[in-house]
Amino acid sequence: MLSLVGLHKSFGEVVALDGAGFDVEPGRIVGFLGPNGAGKTTAMRCVFGLVNPDAGTVTWNGKPVDHDDRIRFGYMPEERGLYPKMKIGEQLAYFGRLSGLGRVEAATEAATWLGQLGLADRSLSKLEELSHGNQQRVQLAASLVHKPRLAVLDEPFAGLDPLGVEAMADILRSLADSGMGVVFSSHQLDLVEDVCQDVVIIDRGRVMVSGTLEGLKSKSEHLHLEVTVDGREWDPQISGASSAGNARDKNRYLVDRDIDLQQLLERAQADGTVTRFSVEPPRLSDIFREAVRR
Amino acid sequence: MNTLRHILLVAYRDFMQRAKSRAFLISMVVIIGLVAAVGPLMAFEMRDPAPYDIGAVGLQPEGLREALAASAGAFDRAVKVTSYVALEEGEAAVESGSADVLIVGGAELVWNEEPSLQLASIVTAAVQGIDRRQVIADLGLTAEEAASLLNPSPPGSRTLNDPDPEAGPKQVAAFAGAIILYISILLFGQFVMMGVMEEKSSRVVEVVLSRVRPHELLAGKVLGIGILGLAQLLIMGAAALFTVSLFDIADVDLGALSLRVLLSIVFWYLIGFAFFSVAYAALGATVSRQEDAQSVAMLPAMLLLPGYFISLTTPEHPDSAISTIASIVPPLSPLVMPIRAAVTDVPLWELLVSIGLVLSATYLLIRLGGRIYKGSILKIGAKVRLRDAWKAAGQ
Numbered sequence: 001m002l003s004l005v006g007l008h009k010s011f012g013e014v015v016a017l018d019g020a021g022f023d024v025e026p027g028r029i030v031g032f033l034g035p036n037g038a039g040k041t042t043a044m045r046c047v048f049g050l051v052n053p054d055a056g057t058v059t060w061n062g063k064p065v066d067h068d069d070r071i072r073f074g075y076m077p078e079e080r081g082l083y084p085k086m087k088i089g090e091q092l093a094y095f096g097r098l099s100g101l102g103r104v105e106a107a108t109e110a111a112t113w114l115g116q117l118g119l120a121d122r123s124l125s126k127l128e129e130l131s132h133g134n135q136q137r138v139q140l141a142a143s144l145v146h147k148p149r150l151a152v153l154d155e156p157f158a159g160l161d162p163l164g165v166e167a168m169a170d171i172l173r174s175l176a177d178s179g180m181g182v183v184f185s186s187h188q189l190d191l192v193e194d195v196c197q198d199v200v201i202i203d204r205g206r207v208m209v210s211g212t213l214e215g216l217k218s219k220s221e222h223l224h225l226e227v228t229v230d231g232r233e234w235d236p237q238i239s240g241a242s243s244a245g246n247a248r249d250k251n252r253y254l255v256d257r258d259i260d261l262q263q264l265l266e267r268a269q270a271d272g273t274v275t276r277f278s279v280e281p282p283r284l285s286d287i288f289r290e291a292v293r294r
Numbered sequence: 295m296n297t298l299r300h301i302l303l304v305a306y307r308d309f310m311q312r313a314k315s316r317a318f319l320i321s322m323v324v325i326i327g328l329v330a331a332v333g334p335l336m337a338f339e340m341r342d343p344a345p346y347d348i349g350a351v352g353l354q355p356e357g358l359r360e361a362l363a364a365s366a367g368a369f370d371r372a373v374k375v376t377s378y379v380a381l382e383e384g385e386a387a388v389e390s391g392s393a394d395v396l397i398v399g400g401a402e403l404v405w406n407e408e409p410s411l412q413l414a415s416i417v418t419a420a421v422q423g424i425d426r427r428q429v430i431a432d433l434g435l436t437a438e439e440a441a442s443l444l445n446p447s448p449p450g451s452r453t454l455n456d457p458d459p460e461a462g463p464k465q466v467a468a469f470a471g472a473i474i475l476y477i478s479i480l481l482f483g484q485f486v487m488m489g490v491m492e493e494k495s496s497r498v499v500e501v502v503l504s505r506v507r508p509h510e511l512l513a514g515k516v517l518g519i520g521i522l523g524l525a526q527l528l529i530m531g532a533a534a535l536f537t538v539s540l541f542d543i544a545d546v547d548l549g550a551l552s553l554r555v556l557l558s559i560v561f562w563y564l565i566g567f568a569f570f571s572v573a574y575a576a577l578g579a580t581v582s583r584q585e586d587a588q589s590v591a592m593l594p595a596m597l598l599l600p601g602y603f604i605s606l607t608t609p610e611h612p613d614s615a616i617s618t619i620a621s622i623v624p625p626l627s628p629l630v631m632p633i634r635a636a637v638t639d640v641p642l643w644e645l646l647v648s649i650g651l652v653l654s655a656t657y658l659l660i661r662l663g664g665r666i667y668k669g670s671i672l673k674i675g676a677k678v679r680l681r682d683a684w685k686a687a688g689q
Contacts, residue, residue, distance in 0.1 A: 085311070095501070097303055
């Protein structure tokens with residue numbers, strides 16, 4: 001298990017991490033969320049020693065992470081990049097070897113990954129000769145070629161088309177199924193909701209909310225309410241109810257959990273025929289907004 | 295153990311990627327071609343010179359041709375004498391260049407423009423010799439008296455020191471070595487810088503540094519490119535030894551001499567490259583864009599140039615104050631010492647002090663450059679100020 005505990009990091013005046021900490025357990029997919037500049041990338045870099053925290057620790061199975069641990073982790077940085085003029089087969093094997101694989105094993109793993117990504121016949125192509133989408137796939141393979149025990153992926157879904165997103169989600173699920181801990185950052189909250197089991201929401205360098213997705217939803221003090229009367233959206237007009245916000249959901253209302261639903265239904269019925277009365281746990285996007293409300 | 299493995303893996307990748315690049319292969323072929331071509335060209339230039347063309351018109355003293363040949367022989371030259379009937383004809387030959395000089399009536403020399411000093415003394419000696427013989431004959435001396443008058447026994451001569459027959463070839467070899475050394479350090483130092491910059495601008499560096507520590511990446515890169523430079527140096531050296539084998543100079547083992555110079559160049563290349571490549575790498579890490587690279591590449595080049603210029607004067611003045619000092623003080627010494635050592639006997643203590651100083655300076659630079667590299671390699675975008683890089687690495 002990877003544990004980040006009480007991480008502090010400042011760059012000059014800018015405080016990037018202010019006591020952030022969370023765990024990544026084997027076989028679990030952790031969605032790491034936060035607004036821009038919340039400290040996600042800095043926290044991930046701390047795992048790989050690319051940033052030295054001013055205070056706090058990063059441990060792997062209870063012991064401080066050292067270099068030998070790190071080369072058995074997989075990392076996909078936010079800033080994508082590989083060697084543009086190097087053949088992709090050679091390139092994946094090179095990264096495999098840097099992570100401790102032997103020559104033969106590295107070549108085999110590289111070939112396996114290229115096969116899985118549908119690039120088996122492009123092994124001798126230079127990276128720069130591939131399409132953008134294929135370069136992204138090779139990038140993922142480069143972070144996973146050495147069968148890491150833990151995958152840390154910074155914005156793995158950024159820049160992918162819907163098919164690519166689907167494929168990436170499948171890969172993350174199968175990695176977790178194989179027992180690997182996976183932590184990834186993202187801004188696409190619906191996507192995170194579909195893929196991850198655990199959620200960590202960070203803001204201004206502090207973890208605001210963390211836990212299992214189900215737990216967070218059931219713990220939330222709010223519910224999602226959607227009522228249609230005479231085929232039209234119905235505004236409950238109660239204090240404390242707020243529109244869930246985004247354009248698509250403009251008639252979904254976030255209401256307090258302890259609201260009297262029976263009374264609400266009666267009021268709706270008084271206005272006409274209730275064709276829909278739906279009460280759901282909050283969505284991840286609701287939890288996110290709650291967590292980072294300023 | 296991991297460290298060594300990482301350094302070697304990085305070195306191998308950098309070596310292979312650079313060695314396989316078309317630009318490098320082409321430049322290699324061109325350089326080897328040039329070095330190998332120098333020999334035949336110089337051999338052509340140094341072939342036996344053509345005989346002097348001497349024209350003669352009017353009454354010619356008896357024995358003039360023999361006297362001219364003997365006199366020219368003293369200078370290792372040959373003469374070809376052509377007689378003309380008319381003065382105009384002879385002068386036309388001089389003007390057109392088909393005759394180098396015209397002897398008129400055994401008494402006057404006609405040149406086209408500037409007299410050639412060597413030819414003038416050859417002809418003068420011949421003509422005066424004939425005159426003298428005439429005078430001796432008129433005096434009625436005996437054959438022995440005439441001979442002793444014409445060929446007085448020369449004064450004995452001795453040298454206090456044996457001349458060094460290798461002096462000339464040494465200078466040539468040292469001069470060539472100075473150029474090759476400078477180009478090697480500059481070129482491969484810049485390759486290191488480009489490699490560092492490419493990793494930064496392609497953003498691959500963060501992927502690499504999640505597996506490899508910064509100092510391992512830096513060391514691997516310097517090692518890989520350095521070995522490539524060494525390989526090129528040795529191949530150029532082999533081409534040069536081939537060139538040298540085309541020459542034959544009495545009393546000089548050119549092959550052994552060239553090999554000695556080459557080994558000295560290789561030794562100092564290794565030291566010089568270690569020093570300058572770290573500077574190049576550290577500065578390369580502070581930039582991510584090509585246009586910023588130009589300005590930072592100036593700094594090591596400016597440290598290299600003074601040493602290079604001094605090294606060009608060193609073959610002729612190896613023991614001048616400036617050559618002596620420059621061969622001891624880094625960062626001049628890697629460029630100057632091998633050149634100086636090639637042409638003169640450098641006292642052992644100077645050699646040891648020079649090596650000690652440059653190794654100490656290299657160690658300091660590696661500490662300094664390594665820290666700047668570490669502090670700036672992940673800062674993508676604007677050029678990183680050295681002070682900021684230094685501070686960032688300390689955090």
